[in-house]
Amino acid sequence: MIEKIEKVIKDNIEDDSLKISLATSFRDDLGLDSFEMAQLLCSLEDELNVDLDDTDILSIETVSDLISFIEKN
Numbered sequence: 001m002i003e004k005i006e007k008v009i010k011d012n013i014e015d016d017s018l019k020i021s022l023a024t025s026f027r028d029d030l031g032l033d034s035f036e037m038a039q040l041l042c043s044l045e046d047e048l049n050v051d052l053d054d055t056d057i058l059s060i061e062t063v064s065d066l067i068s069f070i071e072k073n
Contacts, residue, residue: 012040022064
């Protein structure tokens with residue numbers, strides 16, 4: 001699953017040199033603002049076939065958080 005997430009992140013940020021791990025923070029490590037985060041999560045919803053609402057988005061800070069959310073739903 002992390003491979004799919006990494007691909008979507010790299011496609012959205014357009015930087016193939018990024019190293020993505022479970023600890024990668026969308027805001028701190030990738031420097032995403034709220035708008036960019038929303039765009040990325042929309043792309044992840046499409047790619048991973050999950051639904052994220054506003055409260056879910058607020059609780060997702062790292063790749064690990066995203067995977068945990070997906071596995072619970």
